[in-house]
Amino acid sequence: MEDQNKKIRIAAVGDVHVRESDKGKWIEYFKRVSQEADVLLICGDLTDTGDEGEAQVLAEELKACSIPVVGVLGNHDYEKGRHKLIRQILQNNNMSVLDGEALVIHGIGFAGVKGFGGGFDGHMLSMFGEGAMKAFVQEAVDEALHLDRALARLDQEHENIKKVAILHYAPIKDTVIGEPEQIFPFLGSSRLAEPLSRRNVVAAFHGHAHVGQLEGATSSGVKVYNVAKQILMKAGYEFPFYIFEV
Numbered sequence: 001m002e003d004q005n006k007k008i009r010i011a012a013v014g015d016v017h018v019r020e021s022d023k024g025k026w027i028e029y030f031k032r033v034s035q036e037a038d039v040l041l042i043c044g045d046l047t048d049t050g051d052e053g054e055a056q057v058l059a060e061e062l063k064a065c066s067i068p069v070v071g072v073l074g075n076h077d078y079e080k081g082r083h084k085l086i087r088q089i090l091q092n093n094n095m096s097v098l099d100g101e102a103l104v105i106h107g108i109g110f111a112g113v114k115g116f117g118g119g120f121d122g123h124m125l126s127m128f129g130e131g132a133m134k135a136f137v138q139e140a141v142d143e144a145l146h147l148d149r150a151l152a153r154l155d156q157e158h159e160n161i162k163k164v165a166i167l168h169y170a171p172i173k174d175t176v177i178g179e180p181e182q183i184f185p186f187l188g189s190s191r192l193a194e195p196l197s198r199r200n201v202v203a204a205f206h207g208h209a210h211v212g213q214l215e216g217a218t219s220s221g222v223k224v225y226n227v228a229k230q231i232l233m234k235a236g237y238e239f240p241f242y243i244f245e246v
Helices: 027-036 052-064 083-091 131-157 181-186 190-198 229-234
Strands: 009-013 039-043 069-072 095-097 101-105 108-112 162-166 203-206 215-217 223-226 242-245
Touching: 009 027, 027 039, 027 052, 039 108, 039 162, 039 203, 052 083, 069 108, 069 162, 083 095, 101 131, 108 131, 131 162, 131 190, 203 242
Parallel strands: 009 039, 039 069, 069 095, 108 162, 162 203, 203 223
Antiparallel strands: 009 242, 101 108, 215 223
């Protein structure tokens, strides 16, 4: 049985945007992560243009990573409609890509969804008007429900488990501040924050907003981290991954 008091080091990054020309570029990165953490989270935009060739490059680079890798897809991974193939390639190469599922690693429960937009707080879009607008809002509602169910499943199957959420889109406004306010509705949705608070999540990690803030919190105090690679690099991280201990 694992020591319940042992601290588990979670490394998190988002928006790696791997290209087919990146062969060999990530090997030292993944070796370094493996030395400093017990599990790696990749918060979406695994590929740059949603091409399966890019996913194959990432899969090869991940062979240098000797710790478990868990992630979610991002909007870039959906660009060419090949997201299912991208997910399959990575899952066939020892990366767990979550889409409304959950798993337990080192006694920590991880639940993941891509998430979606819709805006924050009092400025969330409502399910009113044209069918296209209702469909946009419904997508965010569905993603929040998938996240809630995954977290609930962890509670049902594992008593008093500590839970971590993996997203691509932001669940709060604080971590996207710095981006143009006009595009806030496309960067995330407060609907994603509700399951985090309801299920007493320890922390949530997301990407998507390349300009924003590294740290924030939900109204109930759940810690939220925007770990987009671009933000970590701007903050001075030589190897852009954020370490969080649980």
